[in-house]
Every structure is written in C-alpha cells, then in structure tokens.
Amino acid sequence: MNIKPLIALCSAIAVVLTSCSSNNCPLENTVLCNYYFYDMDGTPITYTQPITITTLMPGTQTWYVYRKLGYTTATLDHRDSTYINDGYSETLDVTRRDTILVNQSSTRSFVQVPMSYFNPADTLVFKYTNISRNDTIVVSHRSYAHVELPECGTHYFHQLTGISATDAAIDHIEISNPLVNYEGKENVKIYFNGVAE
Amino acid sequence: MKARKTSRYISTVWQSRVVACIVATLCAVQLMAQTDGQSTLIVGNDTIHPDNIRIVADGDTLRPRQYVASIAEEPPIPLLQGFTLSVDVFNPILYLLSDYGSVEAALRVSLKNRIFPIVELGYGKCEHTDSNTDIYYSTAAPFLRVGADYNLLKNKRQDNRLMVGLRYGISKFNYDMRGPDISDPIWGGASPFNYTDASSTSQWGELVLGVQVKILKHIHMGWSVRYKTEFSIGENDHSRPYYVPGYGTTTNTSCWGGTYNIIFDLRL
Numbered sequence: 001m002n003i004k005p006l007i008a009l010c011s012a013i014a015v016v017l018t019s020c021s022s023n024n025c026p027l028e029n030t031v032l033c034n035y036y037f038y039d040m041d042g043t044p045i046t047y048t049q050p051i052t053i054t055t056l057m058p059g060t061q062t063w064y065v066y067r068k069l070g071y072t073t074a075t076l077d078h079r080d081s082t083y084i085n086d087g088y089s090e091t092l093d094v095t096r097r098d099t100i101l102v103n104q105s106s107t108r109s110f111v112q113v114p115m116s117y118f119n120p121a122d123t124l125v126f127k128y129t130n131i132s133r134n135d136t137i138v139v140s141h142r143s144y145a146h147v148e149l150p151e152c153g154t155h156y157f158h159q160l161t162g163i164s165a166t167d168a169a170i171d172h173i174e175i176s177n178p179l180v181n182y183e184g185k186e187n188v189k190i191y192f193n194g195v196a197e
Numbered sequence: 198m199k200a201r202k203t204s205r206y207i208s209t210v211w212q213s214r215v216v217a218c219i220v221a222t223l224c225a226v227q228l229m230a231q232t233d234g235q236s237t238l239i240v241g242n243d244t245i246h247p248d249n250i251r252i253v254a255d256g257d258t259l260r261p262r263q264y265v266a267s268i269a270e271e272p273p274i275p276l277l278q279g280f281t282l283s284v285d286v287f288n289p290i291l292y293l294l295s296d297y298g299s300v301e302a303a304l305r306v307s308l309k310n311r312i313f314p315i316v317e318l319g320y321g322k323c324e325h326t327d328s329n330t331d332i333y334y335s336t337a338a339p340f341l342r343v344g345a346d347y348n349l350l351k352n353k354r355q356d357n358r359l360m361v362g363l364r365y366g367i368s369k370f371n372y373d374m375r376g377p378d379i380s381d382p383i384w385g386g387a388s389p390f391n392y393t394d395a396s397s398t399s400q401w402g403e404l405v406l407g408v409q410v411k412i413l414k415h416i417h418m419g420w421s422v423r424y425k426t427e428f429s430i431g432e433n434d435h436s437r438p439y440y441v442p443g444y445g446t447t448t449n450t451s452c453w454g455g456t457y458n459i460i461f462d463l464r465l
Contacts, residue, residue: 057384099383117381118388145379145390147436149448150327150334154379154390157434 025152026182032112033139033158033180035188039196040171047192049130050106053113056123057097065091098125115180117143117156126169133168139188141180157181160188169193274353278307279464281417285319287457297323297440301456305346310353313360317342321368321442331377332390338370340443346405356411360421364403368442371396374435397431399441409460417460426451 037047066074066088074083075093084090101113101124116122121140128134140162145154158180165173171191180187283303292298301319308314322337346362375391407421427450430438438447445452 055383101383114383116384117379118386119384144434145388146434147332147374147376147390149437150325150330150332150374150376150439151448153330154332154376156379156381 025149031115031155031157031180031182032184033115033160033187034110034112034184035190036110036176036186037108038189038191039194040191041195042189042191043196044109045192045196046107046109048107049128050104051102051108051111051129052100052104052127053102053111054098054100054125054127055113055116056125057099058119059097060094061097063093063095065093067091110186115139115141115143115156115158128169131169135166135168135170137163137165137170137173137190139163146181155182163188165190167193271354274309274311276308278310279462281305281307281313281460281462283458283460285456285458287420287455288319292322296325297321297446299340299442301340301443303458310358311348313346313348313362315342315344315346315362315364317344317364319443321440323440323442325439332374333376334372334374334439336370336372336438336440336442338368338442340366340368340370340441342366342403342443344403344405346407356417358407358409358417358419360405360407360409362405362407364405364423366401366403366425366443367398368444369396369398370438370442372438372440374439392435395433395436395438397433397438397441399430399438399444400428401425401441401444402428403454407456409458415462415464417462418458419460420457421455423454423456424451425454 037045039045061077064076064079066076066080066083068083068086068088071088074080074088079090102111105111113124120142121138124137124139126135126137139160141158141160143156143158146157147154160175160178160180163173163175169192171193173191174189175187176189177185177187179185281304283305285299285301285303288299288301290298299319299321301317303315303317305313305315318339318341320337320339324333324335326333342364344362344364346360349359349361350357371394373393374395375389375393378387378389380387402425404424405421406423407419409417409419412418425444427444427447430441430447432438440446445454
C-alpha cells in the first residue's frame with residue numbers, strides 16, 4: 001500500500017495538536033481598572049509619593065467631633081460620652097460615606113482600582129502627601145456580568161464611557177482602553193502636572 | 198502439489214477477509230496490513246492481484262484446478278459509484294452518560310470509491326450545571342457539517358475503506374445561562390445572573406480519520422475519530438457558549454470527538 005498519505009496525515013495531526021490552546025479560567029480573576037501614570041508630555045512616570053484613593057459610597061456618615069482648647073481634636077464615628085464628661089464640646093459632621101480603595105501606595109507607575117457593579121459612575125478621590133489639595137476623578141461606565149465558562153464563575157466587566165478629573169496634581173486624563181476585564185490592560189492614562197526629568 | 202498449496206492459500210484468503218473485517222474496526226493500520234497481505238498472489242515469478250484471478254471450474258465441482266491471470270485491463274471505476282446514508286450511534290449514547298450529546302446522520306457520495314463528498318446533519322443538546330459555581334447552561338439546536346473524505350486504501354474496488362477527511366461545521370443556536378446572585382463587595386447591592394435565549398453562531402473545522410467495514414451486502418459499520426478546532430465561537434457581553442451543537446464543549450479551543458456509524462450503501 002501507499003504509505004505516503006498516512007505519513008502526511010500523521011504530520012497534519014501533529015501540526016494541529018501542537019497548535020492547541022486552552023480556554024481555561026483566567027489566573028487573574030479580579031476585575032480592576034488600571035490607571036497608568038504619565039507626565040504632562042506623555043512620558044511614563046513612577047509616582048514616588050504615597051497616594052491614597054478613596055471612593056464615595058451611597059449614603060451618609062455621621063462623624064462626632066470633640067474639641068477642647070489646648071487638647072487634640074478627636075473625630076469618631078460613634079458618640080463617646082467620656083469626652084463630654086471631660087469638658088469637650090461635641091459637634092456632628094455629616095459627610096458622604098467613603099471607603100479606601102488604595103492605601104498609601106508609593107513608588108508606583110500605575111494603580112489598580114475596583115469598580116462598582118451597579119452604579120453608573122464612580123467617584124475616586126486621590127489624596128497626595130506632598131500636595132494639600134485632593135483630586136477627584138469621576139469615571140462613568142456600563143457594567144455587566146460575564147461568564148467565560150461555568151466553572152470559572154461570574155465576573156463583572158465594565159465599559160468605560162467617560163472620565164473627568166480636577167486639576168490639583170492632574171494635568172489631564174483620558175481613557176486608553178474602555179474595556180475593563182481581567183486581562184489587566186491599561187485602561188486610563190493619568191497625566192500629572194510637570195515633566196519628568 | 199503447487200495447485201494444492203494455492204487452493205489452501207485461496208481458502209486462507211477468504212478466512213482472513215472475515216478476520217480483517219473485525220480487526221479493522223479496532224485498528225486502521227491492521228486493516229491496511231491485512232488488505233495488503235491479500236492483495237497479491239505469487240504464481241511463478243509473477244505477482245498477480247486477486248481481482249485478476251479467474252477460477253476455472255471442473256464440471257459440477259467448484260474445486261479450482263487452474264489459475265489464469267487475466268491479461269485484459271480492468272474496466273475503469275465509474276465516477277459516480279453511489280450514495281451512503283449513515284447514522285451515528287455513539288453520540289446518542291454519550292448523551293445518556295453525560296450532560297451533552299447529539300443525534301446525527303450523514304449523506305455521502307462515492308466518486309470512484311476514492312473521494313466522498315459528505316453532508317452531515319444533526320441535533321445537539323446540552324444541560325450542564327457546574328457543581329462548584331452552580332452556573333447552569335442549556336442549549337438544543339441543529340448543526341451542519343460539510344466536507345469530503347478520501348479513501349486511503351490502494352485497492353479502490355474492495356468494500357472496506359480507510360478514510361481521511363475534512364469538515365467545516367456551523368451551528369446557529371440559542372442558549373440559556375443562569376447562576377447565583379452576584380453581590381458587589383464594596384459598593385453593595387446584588388443582581389441575579391439569568392440570561393435566556395442568548396444567540397450564537399459558531400463555526401469550526403474537523404480533521405477526520407475513519408474506518409468502514411462491510412458487514413452485510415448493503416451495510417457497513419465503522420468509526421471515526423475527529424480532531425475539532427474552533428474557527429469562531431459567537432459570544433456576547435454576558436457569556437461565551439459552554440457547548441456548541443456538533444462541536445462539543447468550548448473548554449479548549451480544540452477538542453476530540455468521534456462517531457460510530459451504521460452505514461447503508463445505496464449503490465447505483
């Protein structure tokens with residue numbers, strides 16, 4: 001018999017087998033929006049000073065502020081009658097609830113920030129240690145649940161639709177890749193004031 | 198003395214053909230070796246193909262006395278040899294034993310018993326719930342494959358076939374997927390994950406290796422193994438189909454499949 005077709009067949013199968021790839025669940029299963037840092041000319045930079053990022057939450061938070069001349073002011077999230085007994089004055093401060101997303105991150109060229117599943121926009125407050133003012137970034141997005149495979153579970157993906165920022169330390173901001181998923185690509189470029197040396 | 202040996206040889210040939218029918222369903226290479234072993238007969242210094250042997254009977258007895266090599270050229274094999282209609286029995290059994298399976302039938306045209314253009318039509322079904330995530334997936338839809346097989350055996354006149362072929366498959370289907378509620382761990386709130394009638398059109402290719410062995414006059418049996426690879430799997434924002442009818446599960450970009458066929462010959 002002619003063995004050549006069989007050899008050709010085996011070769012073809014070998015070639016196809018070596019090109020296999022898998023759709024296994026992603027190793028990185030957290031969906032985070034990646035903000036990369038640049039100077040105002042577009043050069044990638046590493047931000048050496050610590051940055052803390054908080055986000056505004058639904059609802060309000062009541063703070064109890066105790067003051068007394070010559071003593072340190074105390075701010076608590078609950079009432080403490082011992083301060084009043086010690087002669088402190090009590091004032092209530094109602095603010096929007098917030099939570100810390102990134103705490104004192106330093107020497108970073110990018111930060112990864114989670115996004116809300118059900119809100120149309122997230123408000124992020126960038127607090128710097130070397131600047132007294134904060135920057136507020138508002139990022140609007142469309143979010144949707146996604147299942148790659150049943151064994152991988154459910155994740156929330158986001159499509160960025162708009163972004164804006166104040167100008168304390170930020171020169172300008174732009175969306176570089178609107179799809180936020182678990183691939184870890186750069187999503188937003190933050191251009192800080194100044195030019196890298 | 199020589200005639201007696203040859204007669205014994207002919208008897209052995211027919212026995213080995215029966216054995217070959219059984220063995221061939223298990224191993225294609227064995228089949229090829231068997232058919233090659235019986236494809237020639239050595240008379241003196243000449244090698245003669247069995248199809249070129251004419252048995253000369255002596256009176257009423259069929260005992261062969263003399264073998265004469267036919268010198269005349271074989272008539273050419275007509276282009277259109279006939280049709281075969283085959284039914285797969287493997288994938289329905291697979292459905293009984295697992296979460297998915299299909300029923301399918303194929304119509305094949307025999308061109309010179311060498312090339313076999315084929316159309317395969319089937320209906321695939323899947324109902325799967327992942328035990329870890331509780332995500333449920335279901336679909337049931339038809340699929341179509343078209344392609345061709347090539348008979349690798351040198352002797353195209355015999356009824357057994359060793360095939361290699363290619364397929365292009367397509368399925369347009371809707372699927373349901375649902376799972377537990379999803380909670381936002383930071384901002385709060387929860388939402389159900391429940392999507393019905395999500396639409397997908399998926400395409401794939403298959404490399405096929407198969408064997409067919411004649412069982413009865415117009416009936417063959419045979420199997421095929423198939424290496425399948427995705428061309429495109431239609432997905433939407435919310436999900437990717439877990440199972441594509443006719444292709445299988447999409448856990449990998451390629452997968453293996455198979456059929457065990459009962460084949461009805463419709464010769465012209």
